[in-house]
Amino acid sequence: MPELPEVEILARHLRPRLQGRRIREVEVRRPGSLRETDPREFRRRLAGARFEGLTRRGKYLLFEMGGPKKAPGFRMLGHLGMSGRMYVEPWSVPLAKHAVVVLGLGRERFVFEDTRYFGRMTLDPASLDSLGPEPLGPEFTVDRLGLGLGNSRQAIKVRLMDQGLVAGIGNIYASEALHRARVSPRKMARRLTRTETGRLHTAIREVLAEAIECGSTLPLDYSGKAGGGGLFYFGSGEGNYEERLRVYDREGEPCERCGTSIRKIVQAARSTFFCPACQRA
DNA sequence: CACCATGTTCCTTG
């Protein structure tokens, strides 16, 4: 479930579980899931390294690694793609079919599982360079957003998913933010008024912040049900995830604000959901 | 069988 809020929640859960732990084994089960990094190089650098910190940038996870002995530290990037998951589990659990990278941590292991193989791990931080500001950070101001929309003729919904404008918004939260801001997804980016840009700026922050808050206060499948304490999975499963979304995947359902039927359209080959009454063109 | 899916990147076309 990877847009900014889901990645943030994952980072918060993994952080204490990885903090200070040393990597004893490195298994790359699918080399194609390492981008710009040769599997041998990946294994060489990670073996013996220690997890020292974990942060998030856009939809990327940034692992701060300490080298073994006096080797210099380095950063490792993770991206979940469409279907990636990361978790720490005991060795006794059967390994997931699509486990792509497995890092031995002693009595437990870190698993990067990715059924659709769109996710990546890499030691090359280059992909961070093209990211725009963090939507919840101080650099993301109304002016900055206005500047980013600038002279673009792209539909605002499509523009919002450009990670260079602001980092971390994907297909779901683009629709959600626009609905909250009462801006039509089809409106040309440059046509947004100052007022609309202001509302959108606020809506983006609220939608993302609420999603993080919602997710982080709910149990995230910290499952002891298999009788083996400590099995940790990241995933919705509870169903609460969709329930808080106002328009996404709600075609035909009444808009919570005005009762009008939610519409679905396709933009840049992705589904967009909106209320044709609240969000007039 | 067809179609759909939370993402990114590359390529072609206009």
Add this chain to the structure above:
DNA sequence: CCAAGGAACATGGT
């Protein structure tokens, strides 16, 4: 130069 569209990556659910 930009924008738009499509394909690719690969699997699984409905």
